[in-house]
Amino acid sequence: MIKVLVVDDDFMVARIHRGFVDRVDGFEVVGTANTGDQAVAALGELSPDLVLLDLYLPDIFGLDLIARLRAVQPDVDILVITAAREADAVRGAVRQGVVNYLLKPFGFEDLRARLREYARRRASVPDQVTSQADVDRVLAPARQLVNRLPKGLSQETADLVTAALRAAPDNLSAAECAEKVGISRVSAxxxxxxxxxxxxxxxxxxxxxxxxxxxxxxxxx
Amino acid sequence: MIKVLVVDDDFMVARIHRGFVDRVDGFEVVGTANTGDQAVAALGELSPDLVLLDLYLPDIFGLDLIARLRAVQPDVDILVITAAREADAVRGAVRQGVVNYLLKPFGFEDLRARLREYARRRASVPDQVTSQADVDRVLAPARQLVNRLPKGLSQETADLVTAALRAAPDNLSAAECAEKVGISRVSAxxxxxxxxxxxxxxxxxxxxxxxxxxxxxxxxx
DNA sequence: GTGGTTGAGTTCATTGTGGTCACAGGCGGA
DNA sequence: TCCGCCTGTGACCACAATGAACTCAACCAC
Incomplete structure (x- = not known):
């Protein structure tokens, strides 16, 4: 279970976020906070793995809070959830190594996709890196999310391929998948x-x- | 011009890195430092855009230095250049938002590719993000992922072989490794x-x- | 020493899939 | 209708792994 601390100045919003997170498999909310000071205190007490952080807090700007959180628990991860659209906010968040930056308003599916991606990345870090390729893999995988397919791929064909893959008893080669779906090997x-x-x-x-x-x-x- | 500060405990290595950086268009080295204290002082004086940081310094571990650098200049970017292969080092670096993590030893082309990517990314941040897609574009780094393996070797097989080697209690011959992985002796x-x-x-x-x-x-x- | 035996290192043609490229067909806008 | 963009395709190399054949270094019997 990945332990989550929810930080938002609005009590109701924090409650909604808590509900969202608890509905995602593998995640549980261990506490909520409404101010920066509360967040620091809760962090020391609950030692969560991940903090859902709103940037607009009554006592401190969220980005400035990150350093204080890290001072308490250096290995805590941050997922920013905010309405802040200024480039400086995004840049500053990236510079502090946040795992993601989700714009309000958002739906449950949006948050779930980000959390799942975080969980997957978290689990896939090797014990030790051996080559630059390993390092790149850790750095890179904040890729485009599922919602948007890159140019050249269509949603319809993607659905067909996933269906064929799921239906397969064990695994498929590109050629086999192509035949099952009815498309060319290249496309598959x-x-x-x-x-x-x-x-x-x-x-x-x-x-x-x-x-x-x-x-x-x-x-x- | 992107101003760079080179930090490495080895004077000669720092000099080599300086030479590398100066050969890349759009970058110039404004100073070098050999210790953490020197780096902090140089940062305050020179206000570079980017710091090339070795993690092994005589007075402080590089990852702990980052917070001190950010305290002086919050918007400084860090590119880690080190031989440290521990997962914790890589994870910690990513968590602090380093722009890249380059393993020693490396060649000029390796560094140039990373610097160019950094420059490109730096220039392409919009003044203001309007949609989640904009944010994702900032978060997602370029999918370069150049295979550093020589011709004739594949990443997947390399991973399997390393896994088998690590799992071995003491050591393996080529034939034993081949059988464990499921490939031929020649390939192993x-x-x-x-x-x-x-x-x-x-x-x-x-x-x-x-x-x-x-x-x-x-x-x- | 010397020559034979042994098993691993080394080379290389073979092979079937991987990956790329330019093009075809389709859809939509001007 | 023409044009441009997008998605899927046939064809064409490139490529990674293979196994047979060969070379080599240590051992052993004499």
Whole structure:
């Protein structure tokens, strides 16, 4: 369970956020705070893994609060949830290493997608990095979210491919998936690779046959 | 011109980095520092845009220095350049919002690519974000992910081989590793020799058996 | 020493998939 | 209708892994 502290000056909003977070599998809210001072105190007491932080607080600006939070608990992660649209706010948040920056207003699905991405990234950090490629993987994966597909991919085809992947008993190669869906191998591969890059699909190599090894894709539960 | 401060405890290394940075268009080194204290002082004096930071400094650990640097100049960006491969170091750096994390040793092209990406990202931040999509664009770094492996080797197989090596209680021969991973002896040896050449694996010879001596590989902690 | 045996290192042609490219067909706006 | 953009495709290399064949270094019997 990932422990979450919700910080928002508006009592009702904090309550809504709490409800949202509790509905996401693997997350639980351990406390809420309405001011910067309360947040610092709650952090010391509850030691959460993640703080949902609104930037507009009565006693301190959210970005300035982050340093104080980190002073108490250096390894705490921050997810900013705010209506602040100034470029400086976003830049400053990124510079402080927030895991995400979600604009109000937002729906439950928006928050869930961000939380899931955070959980996935959190779990996928290797114990030790060996190559620059490992490091890049840790740095990079704040990719485009599921909502928006990159140019060249359509939602309809994406749905077909995911359906085929889920229906497969174990895993599929690009060619097999292409045949099942009824599209070309090139297109199937494009979608499958995209899902793999997103972390929604897992890729494994099958060796043993002569020739280049085959990439086999599995849907991630 | 993006002003850069180079921080490295080794005078010669700092000089080399300085030379690298000065060769990249749009960047200029405004100073170098060899200790944490020097870095803080130089920051206050020179107000650079970016700090190239080694984590191993004589007076302070680099990650702890970042907070001190930010206290002097909150909007300074950090690019970590270090040999530190511990997961905690990478995680901690990401949590503090470093713009990149480059493993030593590296070549000029490696650094140039990272600096260019930084410059591009820096220039492309809009004055004001209007939608969540804008925010996501700022959060999501470029998908460069250049494969640092030489031709003939794939990332997936490399991961499998390293995993097998790490899981081994003491050490592995090429044939044993091949069987564990499920690839051929030839392929296993190719990867193992690559890791040995990189210094990530150590190789020892086992005599005593009839036949040619056996090369046994150990993962380097 | 010397030559034979042994098992691992090394080379290389083969192979079937991976990945890329320019184009086709379709849709929508001018 | 023409034009431009988007999505999917056939065709064409590039490529990673393979296994057979070869080379090599240590051991062993003489």
């Amino acid at each position: 591969r494009r979608y499958l690779e995209f899902f793999a890059a997103q972390g929604q699909a897992e890729v494994s190599l099958r060796y043993g046959t002569t020739g280049r090894p085959e990439r086999r894709y599995t849907w991630r539960t | 040896r190719r990867y193992l020799e690559f890791f040995a050449a990189q210094g990530q694996a150590e190789v020892s010879l086992r005599y005593g058996t009839t036949g040619r001596p056996e090369r046994r590989y150990t993962w380097r902690t």
